[in-house]
Amino acid sequence: MKFLKFKRHVVSRIKQLRENLKLTQQDLAQKVGISRQTIYYLERGTYNPSITLSLKIAEVFNKPTDEIFYLEPVIKSYVDNTSTGKIRKALNKLNMEFDELMNLTDMSDNELTNTYTEEICRQISKVLGTKFEDLFLIK
Numbered sequence: 666m667k668f669l670k671f672k673r674h675v676v677s678r679i680k681q682l683r684e685n686l687k688l689t690q691q692d693l694a695q696k697v698g699i700s701r702q703t704i705y706y707l708e709r710g711t712y713n714p715s716i717t718l719s720l721k722i723a724e725v726f727n728k729p730t731d732e733i734f735y736l737e738p739v740i741k742s743y744v745d746n747t748s749t750g751k752i753r754k755a756l757n758k759l760n761m762e763f764d765e766l767m768n769l770t771d772m773s774d775n776e777l778t779n780t781y782t783e784e785i786c787r788q789i790s791k792v793l794g795t796k797f798e799d800l801f802l803i804k
Contacts, residue, residue, distance in 0.1 A: 678733055679707060679708055679722065679733065680708045682726045682728065682733070683704075683708075683726075686725075686726070688725075690704040690705055690708070691704075693722075693725060696721075696725045697718060697721040697722055697725060698721065699718065719733070719734055751799070752766075752789060752793070755793045755795055756793070759793065759794075761793075766789070766792060766793070769792045770785075770788050770789060770792050772785065772788075
């Protein structure tokens with residue numbers, strides 16, 4: 666789910682920036698040296714750009730790449746299922762129930778399972794006595 670949110674953000678961000686500059690897909694494609702179809706697929710979310718292409722796109726928009734390809738409130742590593750599983754494993758090791766974690770962090774079930782902001786992730790890590798990186802960054 667978080668990956669899909671990330672992907673939708675990037676897709677809509679590229680299209681929005683392109684339209685703000687009053688560029689057609691063809692115009693952007695020519696500026697970065699690819700086909701119009703590739704821009705079309707990129708904007709639909711069915712094509713993942715290379716690092717080189719990402720840098721070229723960022724240059725055209727005069728924006729840093731992280732502003733285009735990073736979803737600010739959600740941790741960039743695709744934490745959805747992996748992190749929830751790691752949280753549950755950590756809870757099992759501590760003989761702690763999910764409800765107890767909600768009480769200790771003063772967060773709702775929805776926040777603990779769906780809203781992985783960095784602040785929430787760090788708070789969960791602290792309560793569980795684990796490193797933030799171990800729970801939320803995919804290696």
